[in-house]
Every structure is written in C-alpha cells, then in structure tokens.
Amino acid sequence: MKQVGSNKESFSLKNRLQRGIRDLNKWTVFTVLILLFIAVPVITIFFKLFDGPGESWEHITNYLLIDYLKNSLYLSFLCTLITLFSGVFSAWIVTRFEFPLRTYLEWLLIIPLAIPGYIMAYAYAGFFDYGGIFSWLLSPLGIENLKLDMMNVVGLSFVLGISLFPYVYVSARAFFLTQALNLLEASRLLGVSETKSFFKLVFPLARPAIVAGLVLVLMEVLNDYGAAEYYGVNTFTTGIFRSWFSLEEPETAIYLSALLLSIVFVLIILEKYQRRKMQYTTPKSGKTSIDHRIKLSYPKQIVLCVLVSLPVILGFVIPVIQLVQWAVRTFNEVFNKDLLWLSLQSFGIAFVAACFTVLFALLLLYFSKWNKIYSVQSASKLGVLGYAIPGAVVAIGVMVPTLSLDKSFIEWGWASKFIINGTLIALVYAYVVRFLAVAYQPLESSSLKVNSSIPDSSKILGMGNFKTFFKIEFPLLKAGMLSAFILVFIDILKELPLTLILKPYHINTLAVNAYGYASDEMVMHASIPSLFIILTALIPVIVLNKLLLKNG
Amino acid sequence: MDRILEVNNLTKSFDQGKNYALKDVSFHIDRGHICAVVGESGSGKTTLIRLISGLENPDYGEIILNNNTVSSLKKVVQPEKRNIGMVFQEYALFPHLSVMDNVLYGLNKSKNKKERALEVIQLVGLADFEKRYPHELSGGQQQRVALARALAPNPSLLILDEPFSNLDAMMRHQLRNEVFNIIKKTGVTAIFVTHDTQDALAVADEILILQNGQLVQKDEASKLYNKPQSIYVASLFGNTVQLNKGLKKAFRCPLKEDCCHAIRNENITINASDCEYVTEAIILKRTFLGTHSQLLLKLENGENLTVVTNEAVLGDTLKIGFNSKDVLQFDE
Numbered sequence: 001m002k003q004v005g006s007n008k009e010s011f012s013l014k015n016r017l018q019r020g021i022r023d024l025n026k027w028t029v030f031t032v033l034i035l036l037f038i039a040v041p042v043i044t045i046f047f048k049l050f051d052g053p054g055e056s057w058e059h060i061t062n063y064l065l066i067d068y069l070k071n072s073l074y075l076s077f078l079c080t081l082i083t084l085f086s087g088v089f090s091a092w093i094v095t096r097f098e099f100p101l102r103t104y105l106e107w108l109l110i111i112p113l114a115i116p117g118y119i120m121a122y123a124y125a126g127f128f129d130y131g132g133i134f135s136w137l138l139s140p141l142g143i144e145n146l147k148l149d150m151m152n153v154v155g156l157s158f159v160l161g162i163s164l165f166p167y168v169y170v171s172a173r174a175f176f177l178t179q180a181l182n183l184l185e186a187s188r189l190l191g192v193s194e195t196k197s198f199f200k201l202v203f204p205l206a207r208p209a210i211v212a213g214l215v216l217v218l219m220e221v222l223n224d225y226g227a228a229e230y231y232g233v234n235t236f237t238t239g240i241f242r243s244w245f246s247l248e249e250p251e252t253a254i255y256l257s258a259l260l261l262s263i264v265f266v267l268i269i270l271e272k273y274q275r276r277k278m279q280y281t282t283p284k285s286g287k288t289s290i291d292h293r294i295k296l297s298y299p300k301q302i303v304l305c306v307l308v309s310l311p312v313i314l315g316f317v318i319p320v321i322q323l324v325q326w327a328v329r330t331f332n333e334v335f336n337k338d339l340l341w342l343s344l345q346s347f348g349i350a351f352v353a354a355c356f357t358v359l360f361a362l363l364l365l366y367f368s369k370w371n372k373i374y375s376v377q378s379a380s381k382l383g384v385l386g387y388a389i390p391g392a393v394v395a396i397g398v399m400v401p402t403l404s405l406d407k408s409f410i411e412w413g414w415a416s417k418f419i420i421n422g423t424l425i426a427l428v429y430a431y432v433v434r435f436l437a438v439a440y441q442p443l444e445s446s447s448l449k450v451n452s453s454i455p456d457s458s459k460i461l462g463m464g465n466f467k468t469f470f471k472i473e474f475p476l477l478k479a480g481m482l483s484a485f486i487l488v489f490i491d492i493l494k495e496l497p498l499t500l501i502l503k504p505y506h507i508n509t510l511a512v513n514a515y516g517y518a519s520d521e522m523v524m525h526a527s528i529p530s531l532f533i534i535l536t537a538l539i540p541v542i543v544l545n546k547l548l549l550k551n552g
Numbered sequence: 553m554d555r556i557l558e559v560n561n562l563t564k565s566f567d568q569g570k571n572y573a574l575k576d577v578s579f580h581i582d583r584g585h586i587c588a589v590v591g592e593s594g595s596g597k598t599t600l601i602r603l604i605s606g607l608e609n610p611d612y613g614e615i616i617l618n619n620n621t622v623s624s625l626k627k628v629v630q631p632e633k634r635n636i637g638m639v640f641q642e643y644a645l646f647p648h649l650s651v652m653d654n655v656l657y658g659l660n661k662s663k664n665k666k667e668r669a670l671e672v673i674q675l676v677g678l679a680d681f682e683k684r685y686p687h688e689l690s691g692g693q694q695q696r697v698a699l700a701r702a703l704a705p706n707p708s709l710l711i712l713d714e715p716f717s718n719l720d721a722m723m724r725h726q727l728r729n730e731v732f733n734i735i736k737k738t739g740v741t742a743i744f745v746t747h748d749t750q751d752a753l754a755v756a757d758e759i760l761i762l763q764n765g766q767l768v769q770k771d772e773a774s775k776l777y778n779k780p781q782s783i784y785v786a787s788l789f790g791n792t793v794q795l796n797k798g799l800k801k802a803f804r805c806p807l808k809e810d811c812c813h814a815i816r817n818e819n820i821t822i823n824a825s826d827c828e829y830v831t832e833a834i835i836l837k838r839t840f841l842g843t844h845s846q847l848l849l850k851l852e853n854g855e856n857l858t859v860v861t862n863e864a865v866l867g868d869t870l871k872i873g874f875n876s877k878d879v880l881q882f883d884e
Contacts, residue, residue, distance in 0.1 A: 010612035011569035018625045023609055372609055372628075453644035456607055459631040460638045461658030462705065471657075475648045 027370035034364050038383050041397020045257050054249030067234050074153050082161030083217045086311040087168025093308050095176040098293040099301035105308050112315030113166045114537035116494040118226025119530040120159040122523050123319035125150050156231045162315040164217045171213035175206045208275050215271045223390040225497035236260040240392045257393040264388050326527035334528045346509040353431040354489040360432050361439035370465045384437035391498035398430040427502045435491050439484040446480025486540040556741045557581040561613035573599040575765040588752035589745045591762035597745040601711050606631035618708050637702030641714040643694045645686040651697050652682040658705040672700040692723050712744035749789050761785050791817035798855040803829040812882040819878035822861050827873030834869050
C-alpha cells in the first residue's frame with residue numbers, strides 16, 4: 001500500500017479547522033444555546049461579583065461568616081456521621097442477614113426521603129417540646145415536663161440526617177447487591193471471618209458508592225433553608241435570605257452565594273477525584289448469593305429487626321404521628337376550600353415545570369448526541385450541575401438578570417409592567433435550571449439501554465434525526481420519561497428556598513404555606529399541607545423502588 | 553467494471569491523533585462484488601464501516617459512493633441520504649414494530665411499498681411471519697428480517713457487521729450460505745466485516761485485511777491464502793510456523809537469512825522422509841485434541857517446535873519435513 005503521509009497532516013491546525021467547520025451543525029448551536037440558558041444564573045453571579053459587595057459585607061465577614069462556616073462544617077460533619085451509620089449498616093444488614101419483616105424494611109428504609117427536611121424539623125420540634133408526645137410517653141415513668149431542646153446545630157443535624165440517610169442507604173445497597181457478595185464469598189474461602197471481611201474488603205470497596213450518596217446528602221444539607229431557619233441556626237442559605245430580604249442588599253447575597261457555590265464545587269471535585277482514584281468495579285457476574293442470607297438465632301434476628309426498624313421509626317413513623325396528631329387538632333381550621341385551591345396551584349405549577357424540565361433534559365440529551373463535535377458533546381454534561389447549586393443561589397442568579405431584563409423592556413416600551421420577574425416564567429425557569437439533572441439522569445440511562453445500533457439503522461434506512469426520535473426512540477423511552485417526570489414533580493412540590501424567593505406574589509404552594517404557618521408560630525397548622533406533600537411524595541418512592549427491585 | 557465504492561486515505565482517530573482507529577486506508581469495490589473485511593478485534597473494521605455508512609465523520613481522506621463524494625474534509629452526507637443498507641451485529645430490529653413494519657420502515661418514498669416489502673420478506677423465506685414481533689422470532693429469523701429490511705429500499709451498497717457472530721456454529725454455516733445466496737440473487741454490492749476467516753474465504757470475491765487500523769492486503773481469497781504479504785495475514789488463515797534461524801538450521805534449508813519465511817502447519821509432513829528438508833525430532837509432550845493431537849517436539853539441534861497432526865504417531869522419535877514449494881516468503 002502506498003503511504004501518502006497524511007497522518008501527521010490530518011491533525012494539522014488547518015485540517016482541524018476545516019473539520020470543525022464541516023462538523024458544525026445546527027444541533028451544535030442548539031446544544032450550546034441550551035447550556036448557556038442553563039448557565040445564566042451562575043454566569044450572572046460570577047459577573048456581579050465585580051460590582052463589589054454591599055455595605056453590610058464587612059459586618060458579615062467580621063461577625064457572621066465564621067458562624068456560617070462553623071455551622072455548615074459542624075452540620076456537614078454530624079450529618080455525615082448520622083447518614084453513614086444508619087445508611088451503610090442498614091444496607092449491609094438487609095442484604096446480608098435474614099430476619100422477620102426484612103423484605104418490608106428493605107423498601108421502608110427509603111421512605112424518609114418523602115419528608116422534606118423542614119417538615120421533619122417542625123415535627124421533631126413539637127415532638128420533643130413541653131407537653132409533646134415525647135414527654136407524654138415518659139410521664140408514666142415519673143418524668144414530668146421534660147423538654148429536649150432541638151433548636152440548635154445538633155438538633156438540626158439530627159432532623160436533616162434522619163431525612164437524608166436514604167441517599168446513602170440506596171447507593172450502598174445497590175453496591176452490596178451487585179458486587180459485594182461475590183467478593184465476600186471469595187474472602188471467606190480464603191479464611192477471613194465475616195466481620196473482618198466487611199471492614200477490610202467490602203467497606204473500602206463500597207467507598208466510592210457510599211461517598212456518591214454522601215455528596216448528595218451534603219448538597220441537600222447546604223441547600224436547606226426551612227429547617228435551619230426554624231431552628232435558628234445561621235447557615236449560608238439563611239444568610240443569603242437575610243441579606244436579600246432583611247438587609248435588602250442583593251450584592252451581599254451574591255457574595256454569599258458565590259462563597260456557597262465554591263464550597264459546592266470543591267465537594268464535586270473531591271467526589272470526582274475519589275472516584276477516579278478508586279475505580280473498583282469488578283465484572284458483573286449474573287448471580288450473587290442473595291439467596292444465601294445468613295440466618296442467626298431467633299433472638300438475634302429480633303435484635304437485627306429492631307436495629308433496622310429504628311431509622312424508619314425515627315425518619316418516618318414518629319414525624320408522621322406528630323403531624324397526624326396536629327392535623328386532627330387543626331383540621332377544622334385548616335382544611336377548607338383555600339387549602340384545596342392551594343394544592344391545585346401547587347400541583348399545577350409542579351406539573352408545568354416538570355414538563356418543561358423533562359423537555360429541556362430531552363433536548364439537551366438529543367441535541368448533544370446529534371451534534372458531531374465531541375468537545376460540545378462532553379460539555380453538555382455540565383448542564384446537569386444545576387442540581388448541585390443550592391436553590392437559594394439559583395433563585396438569586398435568576399432574580400438579578402430577569403429584573404434587569406424587565407427594566408429594559410419597560411424602558412424600551414415593550415412592556416408596561418414586569419413580565420418575567422415575579423411571574424411564573426422566572427419561577428419555572430429556575431426550576432428547570434435546578435432540577436434538570438433529576439430528569440436528565442433517568443432519561444440518559446434509559447436511552448443508553450436502547451442499543452445505539454437501533455437509532456443508527458433508522459438513520460441508514462433514510463429517516464432524519466427527528467423522525468428517528470419520534471418513530472423509534474420516543475416509544476422506547478416512555479418509561480424513562482415517566483420516571484423522570486415523577487421525580488422532578490416531587491422535587492418541585494417539596495422545594496422551598498427557591499420558591500420563596502421567586503414565587504409570584506399572589507401564588508402559593510403547599511411548601512410555602514407550611515413554611516408560612518411555621519414562621520408565624522402556628523406550626524401545628526403546618527401539619528395538613530405537610531401531610532399533603534408527604535402523601536404525594538410517597539407514591540413514587542414506593543413505585544420507583546418496586547421498579548428498582550424488579551430490575552436489580 | 554464500474555466502481556461502487558472508492559475510499560482514499562481514510563483516517564480516523566478518537567483521541568485527536570494519539571492513536572489511530574484507521575490510518576490512511578485506500579481501496580475500491582466494483583459493482584456486484586462481495587468484499588470481506590477481516591482483522592483482529594481492534595483492527596478498525598467497525599470504524600471503517602461506520603465511516604462508510606456516515607455514522608462517523610472522517611478525520612482525513614474521502615469516501616466516494618456511486619461517483620458522489622459522500623465524506624471528505626469539506627462535507628459529510630448524512631447516513632439517511634446515502635442509500636446504504638446495513639445489517640448490524642445485534643440485528644437492531646425495532647422492538648416495538650412487527651416484521652412487516654420493520655421492513656416497511658425504509659420504504660417511505662416508494663410507491664408499491666407493500667408489495668416490495670412482501671417480496672423481500674418472501675425472498676428471505678419468512679413469508680408467514682410478517683405479523684410477528686422481533687422478540688417472537690429465533691436468532692436466525694431475526695437475522696433474516698434484518699437482511700430483508702436492509703435490502704428492501706434497493707441499496708447501492710449493503711454493509712453487514714459481523715453478521716453471524718451471535719449464532720452458534722451449526723446455525724452459522726447454514727445461515728451463511730442462505731444469506732449470501734440471497735445477496736448473490738439480488739446482485740447487490742456487499743461489504744461484510746468478520747473475524748472468522750472461514751466466512752470470508754467461503755463467500756467473498758475479495759478480502760481486505762486490516763491490522764492496527766491499516767490496510768495490509770486486499771486480494772482474492774485464493775491469492776490471499778497462497779501469497780500472503782505478511783506473517784500476520786498468513787496466520788489469520790490457519791496455524792503458521794515462522795522459520796527462524798534455528799529452525800532453518802535444523803531443517804538444513806538454504807533459505808536467505810535476511811528474508812522472513814514461514815510454513816503452514818498443514819504443509820509439515822510427519823513420518824515422512826521423501827520431503828526436501830527433513831529432520832529428526834524427539835516428542836516432549838503430546839496433547840490429545842480429539843480428531844487431532846498437538847505435539848511439542850525437540851529437534852536435532854535443540855530447537856523446539858509445536859505441530860498439530862491428525863496422523864497416529866507411535867514411538868518417541870519421528871522424522872518431520874516440508875517442501876520448498878510450500879514455503880511462504882515475506883519481504884520484511
């Protein structure tokens with residue numbers, strides 16, 4: 001064969017440029033546009049930093065910032081302990097041992113996710129209060145009027161930890177189910193005991209999976225506003241709220257947001273780093289020895305059952321009992337037409353925003369696939385980082401540009417009042433930015449399940465990208481889209497900080513309503529809207545877990 | 553004869569030039585020919601056909617299909633505009649469509665699409681199956697649906713990617729003959745990728761050998777077998793023993809030292825003294841392999857050699873040899 005010597009040439013700058021121009025298609029442009037659309041809040045915050053901080057910034061750095069940092073660190077540390085302990089051990093016990101009620105507890109352990117942190121905070125504040133259920137339970141023992149003070153960092157860590165540990169539980173259990181048992185068998189055949197194998201082999205191997213779950217927990221902790229505010233703990237998020245609403249200093253809020261963002265990005269980078277260093281995946285073998293769970297003696301089985309029930313009781317049963325007790329007492333006052341109208345608004349907004357979020361996730365997924373420039377394809381993954389950005393930060397990042405856009409519109413005579421800021425448009429846009437990842441991941445994984453040669457053969461048979469999508473991929477993706485939609489819908493229904501900042505004046509959601517009652521010292525009245533949220537969130541938790549079990 | 557496909561200096565790298573999946577490949581295929589692309593896994597076979605079908609864009613070089621440039625540095629014609637038929641390794645049938653609808657899928661623009669679909673379904677011998685869904689068919693039947701679907705729009709070039717690798721050995725031979733009888737009947741130009749040289753030898757008019765992304769030889773089957781251009785090509789088509797210095801000495805054959813020589817295992821004669829080059833050997837180890845056995849031999853001058861034979865070998869020593877006409881010579 002004659003060598004033309006084209007190989008060095010083929011990656012010369014001129015040829016690269018020529019290829020770039022050849023491969024640039026409309027999908028490349030659309031992908032970049034969507035990414036910019038999603039990135040506007042972060043870009044805004046970055047550029048607004050150059051305008052300098054507000055007047056109170058100095059006061060905050062001198063007196064409050066250290067408090068924010070200390071509290072956030074302390075909170076993160078305690079939540080890590082709580083979620084690790086309850087998540088990892090319960091996951092190990094349900095995969096490794098046989099005991100009564102095991103199959104029920106296996107999915108009941110996910111259920112605390114249905115209760116948002118702020119609702120958990122309200123319920124526990126009441127539970128441990130004077131004359132609460134806790135002191136009532138202790139009164140037969142002669143202990144009267146005991147109050148456990150929850151209104152501090154430790155109390156806050158407890159309620160957040162107990163509502164978030166399922167993130168760790170789910171990822172640890174997934175790892176144990178697919179990987180760990182084979183390795184454990186090998187280890188035991190080499191003469192290492194069960195307990196020693198767990199700590200020397202299984203736990204280190206599961207570390208990347210566990211840390212991935214833990215990072216989700218920490219992001220939710222940094223995102224929380226309602227619980228920290230109610231318990232009077234100063235965190236970055238409450239600081240952002242205070243500078244925005246009480247001090248009316250957007251510049252200061254932006255500076256705090258930027259700080260919080262940097263913390264989150266450090267977290268993400270650390271997580272990626274630890275994952276790269278430990279690429280411990282063993283080849284999947286079809287059968288694991290789940291069928292051979294260890295059967296201990298009956299009393300020991302009861303102990304395991306009680307141990308594993310504990311997170312469920314603390315994370316679901318107690319708060320729900322408290323809420324139900326309150327709901328019964330306030331039923332006549334709260335349960336009326338207004339509440340139903342409110343629920344309708346809440347569901348309506350969540351429905352519309354979830355539709356848009358799924359749509360944008362689909363567009364990003366497919367536009368980046370259809371674009372032929374690889375670097376843009378990998379950049380499209382950045383679009384899902386919105387989920388790491390705390391809701392309050394997204395809200396500030398949406399508030400600032402929409403405000404100036406609206407002002408310009410009025411100046412140019414295009415509008416007579418604000419048409420984006422303070423309307424549903426800004427709110428829905430912020431939801432899309434924040435929850436894009438929640439929709440993107442199930443869509444991506446179900447599109448990966450469709451063998452890529454299927455859409456390829458449709459194209460070779462003469463169909464364009466769009467026709468291939470509607471005729472082939474859409475029908476095969478339906479299940480993925482449904483689960484994406486449900487997940488986003490629930491997340492929006494529970495969302496508090498972003499909604500508080502961006503919601504139109506006359507519109508209310510269930511979450512805002514519950515928050516409103518709680519901050520007006522009427523926490524009992526928050527129980528019914530809270531129970532509405534929990535009940536709605538419960539349905540997909542159960543359905544999705546059933547699906548997981550079926551596939552897993 | 554006119555050319556259906558012409559490929560010039562085709563180059564593709566997936567890591568900006570660090571490694572090449574395909575490097576400077578040039579060849580052409582004449583109308584009506586069946587061409588096999590053979591090579592080890594990772595040699596660039598799949599990349600080549602993905603570039604030809606337009607599913608990937610090349611980094612350099614051009615592809616000319618039916619006298620139209622479809623891929624070059626300046627433009628890439630989308631796969632849906634190339635009039636190519638493709639049968640994928642895993643068939644890629646649309647799981648939610650019936651056999652009939654799968655075949656109709658590519659026939660949108662033609663007038664008598666129903667008749668055409670029935671015609672090809674009949675051609676592949678699935679006349680009563682058009683209402684079935686892919687999951688209701690056996691592997692071989694799915695393969696035939698994939699073929700019918702690819703043939704229905706009358707493609708100017710049919711590409712088959714490892715078409716038989718998902719089938720067991722028995723099915724494989726039967727289906728290979730059926731599939732290529734059908735292809736021959738339609739007269740379509742076809743290019744198929746395989747790592748099984750038996751498939752290639754049995755049905756291809758010409759064979760293209762890829763090694764590390766480069767085209768090392770393109771020839772008719774018999775020529776490739778008898779005049780391989782490198783030891784790599786020779787060993788793709790069966791056990792080959794390279795004749796190194798020690799072996800040349802042991803057999804006392806007067807071959808040039810600076811040339812590379814090899815002999816096919818089947819051309820080594822055992823228990824025979826009428827060969828041109830003969831040597832004595834001690835059997836160090838026998839491995840029973842059913843129809844034949846593998847022998848590890850120690851030659852007169854201490855050189856080791858492994859041969860496979862189906863002859864009965866008695867005793868601990870034997871004479872082995874070969875003739876000069878069977879020696880393969882390579883340039884490097």
